[in-house]
Amino acid sequence: MMEHRSILMGALVVLLGLCGCGKHPGDQAAQPAPPPAAPEATVEKAPEPESNENENITEAPIVQQDPAEATPEATELTEEQWRERLSPEAFYVLRQKGTEPRFSSAYNANKKQGSYLCGGCGAVLFSSVEKYDSGTGWPSFWQPAVKKNIATVEDNSFFSRRIEVLCAKCDGHLGHVFDDGPAPTGLRYCINGISLKFAELAEQDQEKDKGEP
Numbered sequence: 605m606m607e608h609r610s611i612l613m614g615a616l617v618v619l620l621g622l623c624g625c626g627k628h629p630g631d632q633a634a635q636p637a638p639p640p641a642a643p644e645a646t647v648e649k650a651p652e653p654e655s656n657e658n659e660n661i662t663e664a665p666i667v668q669q670d671p672a673e674a675t676p677e678a679t680e681l682t683e684e685q686w687r688e689r690l691s692p693e694a695f696y697v698l699r700q701k702g703t704e705p706r707f708s709s710a711y712n713a714n715k716k717q718g719s720y721l722c723g724g725c726g727a728v729l730f731s732s733v734e735k736y737d738s739g740t741g742w743p744s745f746w747q748p749a750v751k752k753n754i755a756t757v758e759d760n761s762f763f764s765r766r767i768e769v770l771c772a773k774c775d776g777h778l779g780h781v782f783d784d785g786p787a788p789t790g791l792r793y794c795i796n797g798i799s800l801k802f803a804e805l806a807e808q809d810q811e812k813d814k815g816e817p
Contacts, residue, residue, distance in 0.1 A: 678724055678725035678773060678774035678776075679773070679774060679775070681774075683699070686698075686699050686724075689724075690723070690724065691798075693798055694723055694724075694798050694799070697777060697796045697798050697799055698723060698724050698776040698777055698778075698798075698799050699724075699776065699777070700777075701761075701768070701777040702777075702796075703779075703796060704742075704796045704797065704798050705741075706740070706741030706742065707741040708741075708797070708798075709742070709743060709796070709797020709798060710797065711743045711797035711800060711802060712741060712742060712743050712797060713737075714732075714735075714743070714802065715732075716732065716802070716804050716805075717732045717733075717804065717805045718731075718732055718802055718803050718804040718805045719731055719732075719749060719802070719803045719805075720732075720735075720743070720745075720749075720795075720800045720801070720802055720803075721800065721801045721802070721803060722753070722771040722773065722774060722776055722778075722799070722800070722801070723776070723798065723799050723800050723801050724771060724774045724776035724799075725771060725773050725774035725776070726801070727750070727753045727771055727772075727773040727774070728749055728750045728753060729748060729749060729750065729753055729754060729771065729778070729795075729800070730743075730745045730748055730749050730793070730795070730800075731745075731749035733749075734746050734747050734748075734749065736785075736786060738785070738792055738794065740792075740794060742779065742794050742795060742796060742797065743795050743796075743797050743800065744785070744792050744793060744794055744795070745792075745793040745795065746785045746786050746787075746788075746789050746790075746791055746792065746793070747789045747791060747793070748793065752772065753771065753772050753773060754769060754770070754771070754772055754778075755769075755770040755771070755772040755775075756768065756769055756770070756781060757770065759780065766780045766782075767780060767781045767782075768780055769781050769793060769795065771799075776799060777796075777799065778793075778795050778796065778799045778800075779793065779794045779795040779796050779799065780794050781793045781794070782794060
């Protein structure tokens, strides 16, 4: 009986060894190869719009304003109200006594007939009749059109002595006056164009000014 058990145990051991059920260290089951990666989809970028370098560069228009336009009490405006009323550039010149760059104003080369008004309050200041080309880069006049609307004060800023020109109605800074102008006054009112507004004469009035019938 013992012999039969020994024979059976031996046969069982042999069968197990042949089946190879046990795993030896380092043995790894074969893994299926991963599927090839799908090619990345190429997304075509929309062409960027061409930049227009002159997009924000515009020629300053010649502003026309009716000389009879109703004007609020400019002398009573607060600084904040002036800021709302004027562009930042005009506020800098008119209310903070700044100076615009040379040749930056369209009024410098303006040859149309009409009146130049205060850009702050609309008071009539100069006329095309007294305007001339001084070559300085700023609109220049040899005398005011309405003298009572012009005020002057001594300006000793920047270590120099000059005569500042102001609008007598709203105290807006206009520019300076010098004694190197043409006849008959010998004066040069050098005015910031951004401090002005231009009101062009009607065609029939222009012909009348020329002395034509």
